[in-house]
Amino acid sequence: MQFDTLSRQVIGCAIEVHRHLGPGLLESSYEQCLAHELHLQGISFVAQKPLPVIYKGLTLDCGYRVDLLVEGRLIVELKSVKALAGIHEAQLLTYMKLADIKTGLLINFNEVLLKNGIRRFVR
DSSP states (O other), X not given: OOOOHHHHHHHHHHHHHHHHHOSOXXXXXXXXXXXXXXXXXXXXXXXXXXXXXXXXXXXXXXXXXXEEEETTTEEEEEEOSSSOOHHHHHHHHHHHHHHTOSEEEEEEOOSSSGGGGEEEEEO
């Protein structure tokens, strides 16, 4: 599968984090470490970016947050679960739609080989 440059960079950072930590920690640990790795690589991002729901012109703060919004054009949703499920994909796709972002990464750090826990989506 062919990835864009930004997705490849973020995946490389995620692999670096996973190489050091391995599976089995909480999602929040991986998020903080991935944020630090992105910072070290000079990649701009916003962690826990609020995501309002806009319904018929009404902006609603429903408490949704994107784990990482990278360079304003890539949503990264992190998990640390036994297996990714359809609901995780639906969550990322909905966030992408609400934020009008075309590309997203769903990364499950609870894998022995991280590459088995990475899914890329394009709207």
